[in-house]
Amino acid sequence: MKVIEHTIDDGRHLASLYNERFADGSDPHCHPVTEQEFAVGLTQTLRHDSPMSAVGVHALRLLAVERAGKPVALSHIATEAVTTDGRDTRRGLIRLFAFAPGDRAAGQCLLEASEARLMSDPVEKIVLAPWSAGVRFMHSGREEPSTLQPHLLSLARLNRYAVERTQHIMTCERIGVDKPALRDRSMNVDVEARESRGRRPNVVTRLMRDGTGIGSCELESRGHFLQAEAAQTAVFVHDLEVHEAFQRSGHGRYLLRRALWEARRVGFTNASLCVLPDNHRAIMLYAAEGFSIAGTGHQLGKEVD
Ligand SMILES: CC(C)(COP(=O)(O)OP(=O)(O)OC[C@H]1O[C@@H](n2cnc3c(N)ncnc32)[C@H](O)[C@@H]1OP(=O)(O)O)[C@@H](O)C(=O)NCCC(=O)NCCS
Structure with a gap:
């Protein structure tokens, strides 16, 4: 050798x-x-x-x-x-x-x-x-x-x-969410499709009330860094965050669902993410929304x- x-x-x-x-x-x-x-x-x-x-x-x-x-x-x-x-x-x-x-x-x-x-x-x-x-x-x-x-x-x-x-690597093999309903009408959602080098955009979803941010979810197209065909339909959940004062009221679930629904709408079929093993709240949420641990x-x- x-x-x-x-x-x-x-x-x-x-x-x-x-x-x-x-x-x-x-x-x-x-x-x-x-x-x-x-x-x-x-x-x-x-x-x-x-x-x-x-x-x-x-x-x-x-x-x-x-x-x-x-x-x-x-x-x-x-x-x-x-x-x-x-x-x-x-x-x-x-x-x-x-x-x-x-x-x-x-x-x-x-x-x-x-x-x-x-x-x-x-x-x-x-x-x-x-x-x-x-x-x-x-x-x-x-x-x-x-x-x-x-x-x-x-x-x-x-x-x-x-x-x-x-960190755990969690994957959702098939995004299949329905569009979630926004229960609180004083809130509004902003969805930004950011240009990527892949065939599909990066998607940023923000939840707001009276112009104040409540939380956001950022999805990154794997196609942004890879030409491979399979990467064009895969998104990575780069970030999901609800500001402290607004947590535990269903906003995290709404944001994740809405972001995945938006991703599905533009043609992404599967998603993955990384999460710290002691972030039990996030893992509970992801598991309930169709993700499972693929590896650590x-x-x-x-x-x-
Ligand atoms: C993870 C996070 C986005 C969840 O947002 P949230 O608005 O607090 O969560 P929701 O109110 O929508 O709850 C969704 C699910 O999370 C879990 N959850 C929420 N609060 C919880 C708590 N106190 N204890 C255990 N599980 C909890 C539950 O599974 C809950 O579903 P249920 O209400 O049907 O039981 C939020 O806690 C956060 O921003 N954390 C800091 C950033 C972070 O860790 N992001 C994830 C990086 S991978």
Whole structure:
């Protein structure tokens, strides 16, 4: 086995390895990327077309493990400047990590090579799947070491990475809501279809009373970052929020239903989202509205001596 280091541009052909590992159907919401989407997606931030350096992430490199000249495992590494307790330090990031479930040797070789490369400039810590620097062409951008990729999660744990953050990935396979009735007539709803690069728009739904915002729900088209056909009918619930003073009165349910109904109306058929495991109120709501937990994803970290 041999480890090859690529710049993002030189390594764009590795998109096919990403597709094999993440868009093969094992995670129903990861869609295939083109080489262009792969290269651009790795250098730009999760939601916007701004460079990763804008959020303090630098030195982007792709590492590939090759066996008999064929790439069999892939990682994307970077460093991030962070300030902890008023002190400036650097963290090493492994933003993307892929190897076949049956090929632990390639996974181990890649992890060791990624760590060594990151430690060649001093870093205090290595973070795998950092939430601060998610990869935008993945389904939620962040959930790579998840129960959907158990071999990756296990490799990280075997190498002493500790779970730092956890989120559930919830999916609704078929949006089938009726238009909800607005019971309180003093309220009004504003629905904004924002242009996306996909075939369908991003949809922002706001609930208001006398011009004051009560809450909002933001849906993002997966087609915004991916040309794949299946991504054109998939939305990600990026945000659902009801202001504190107005919670527990049915507004959250109304907003979610209305947003999904609007999405269905313009042709989206399925939805996904991420939620913290202790956000029981939100999980109750999503579960009641047709979502179920598809997997649980983690950010993992390891201190470096
Ligand atoms: C999650 C959130 C949007 C729910 O909005 P809400 O207006 O308070 O919720 P609703 O009044 O519409 O209630 C909908 C469902 O939520 C659940 N829920 C609401 N209040 C609850 C409570 N106090 N305890 C347990 N479950 C509760 C119930 O399932 C409820 O359905 P039910 O009334 O049939 O029992 C709101 O709490 C919020 O903005 N939280 C902060 C932001 C957030 O966490 N967003 C989700 C990110 S993934």
